[in-house]
Amino acid sequence: MRYALYYWSGIQGRGEFIRLALEDAGADYDDVARDQGDDAMTPFLEGKHEGALPFAPPFLKAGRLVIAQVAEILQYLGPPLKLVPDGDSRRLYAHQLQLTITDVVAEIHDSHHPIASSLYYEDQRSEARRRAKDLRENRLPKFLGYFEQVLERNGGRHALRQHSYVDLSLFQLMSGLDYAFPRAMQRLKRELPLLCALSQRVTERPRIAAYLASPRRLAFNKDGIFRHYPELDDPR
Amino acid sequence: MRYALYYWSGIQGRGEFIRLALEDAGADYDDVARDQGDDAMTPFLEGKHEGALPFAPPFLKAGRLVIAQVAEILQYLGPPLKLVPDGDSRRLYAHQLQLTITDVVAEIHDSHHPIASSLYYEDQRSEARRRAKDLRENRLPKFLGYFEQVLERNGGRHALRQHSYVDLSLFQLMSGLDYAFPRAMQRLKRELPLLCALSQRVTERPRIAAYLASPRRLAFNKDGIFRHYPELDDPR
Known part of the structure; x- marks a missing residue:
């Protein structure tokens, strides 16, 4: 199966959680908006394709299926990419953990946009300072x-019985937070030895290492979810 | 199967999406925290049970399984409660729609708590005014x-081929918004005839009608997700 991933071309954003799974598995995929421009997503979002109507990118085309929502895409890809253990209870847990990652990612986004996504950061900076402090x-x-407790309860190496898309997403979460909040993360990571070691191991997986060194891995930037504004980090 | 639902006893909150599905299906279930107090949830949240560790309520116990996250619980319950159509593509779409309801519910919550859940509303009232206006x-x-477009593409009566947990959740979304933002909803509903008609039909389902008239249906209040603060609604 050749997959088609649709996501904004200029950022890692939510699409990166999918991309890491596809790359780690060596899957055959097109990153459509990067190849053809963001307009390639419009017909899907305007309901001009049969089947599921996505609310927003990312969405995945797999044969005739259109699947949206990061956690659902990963739930769908897990078995064919061998990125989730066998067994209903483990797959349910994988999805639950991914949905909890979805929740924290939304809160991280809102730390720089606590009032409205449609406004500039500069128009909600004082509110962002308050919200980022709480974050x-x-x-x-x-x-x-x-998540540290989840790892600990499972022997420390993986969120689930074996390597999975959840481990890849935890790496992405930690990487994004290291970029956005370097001072706070230096403090927080003292209590997160298992998450830190897991993130390091993910970077050493051969296909992930190759991906991270490639131009396909965009740099973090101030248009994505994880943004670095020094005034939102721990004070010096 | 007798299910055990765990959710805060004093509010409808996120648990209500699960409760509506259980009630509509006439399922056999215990509403544990309402019967035994909120402390009954603590051992699960502290990781003292085997299996999945929930991040937060609601969670469902089904035999030995512990399942958290509203959309995942509904995805799990859909087939046995006959609240989702057959077929992988329809079930994926049901889940995607439910995850989009999850997203808007989080935004609705944040309209009265844009800075921090841990602070009182009164300590973030001016920020709430700005965020609620954008909402x-x-x-x-x-x-x-x-969601109106989803209904329209599907013939108007249901989100999916037949009645499903998504329809029940859309009813709950509309009800909560009617309570929280009566003036804004009066304006918005002019453009939402299908959602309005769907919500009305849901209230006429015999088991839902019985549930809504029972003491099990708590009133909306100022501790839940949907809160009515007149200053956050459309100006008079």
Whole structure:
């Protein structure tokens, strides 16, 4: 199966969680908007294709299926890409963990856009300072501490019985947070040895290492989910 | 199968999406925290049970399985409760729609808590006014317009081929918004005839009608997701 991924061409964004799974598995895929421009997504979003109507990118075309929502795409790709263990209960848990990653990613986005995605950062900077402080002091310790506990309960190496799309997404989460909040993460990571070691191991997987060194891996930037504004990080 | 639902006892909240599915199907279930108090959830959240570790309520116990995240619980319950059509592509679409409901529910919550869930509303009231304005003017028209289009593409009566948990959740979404933003909804509903008619039909389903008239249906209140603060609604 050759997959077609549709996501904004200029950012890692939410599409990166899918891309990491496709790359890690050596899957055959087109990154359509990067090849053809963002307009290639429009007919799907305007409902001009049969089948599922996506609310927003990313979405995946797999044969005639159109699948949207990051966690659902990964739930769909997990078995054919061998990125999820066998067994209903483990697959349910994988999806639950991915949905919790979805939740924290939305909160991270809102730390720089607490009022409206449609406004510039500069028009909500004072609100962003307040929200980012709560993210750093309350929400990230809670979410990351939860994922650390998930690893610990499972022997430490993986979120599930074996390597999975959840491990790849946890790497992406930690990488994005390292970029956006370097000072806060230096503090928080003291309590997150298992997440740190997992992230390091993911970067050493041969296909991920090759991907991260390739031009396909865009740099983090100020249009994505993870944005670095020094005033939103821990004070010096 | 007798299910056990775990959710905060004093609010409809996110648990209500699960409760509506269980009630509509006439399923056998315990609403554990309502019977035993919220402390009954603690051992699960502290990781003292085997299996999946929930990040937060609601979670469902089904035999030995523990399942968290609203959309995942509904994805799991759909087939046995006959609340989702047959076929992989329709079930994927049902889940995608439910995940999009999850997204708008989070945005609705953040309209009264744009800075931090841990702070009182009164400590983020001015930010809430700005965020609620964006919700009413941009985000609700976009999300509700999307769901209206989903109905329209499908013949108008249901989100999917037949009645499903998605229809029940769309009813809950519309009900909550009617409570929280009565003036904005009066305006928005002019463009949402299919969503309005669907919500009405859901209230006429015999088991739902019985549930809504029972003491099991808590009233909306100012501790839940949908909160009515007149200053966050359209100006008079």
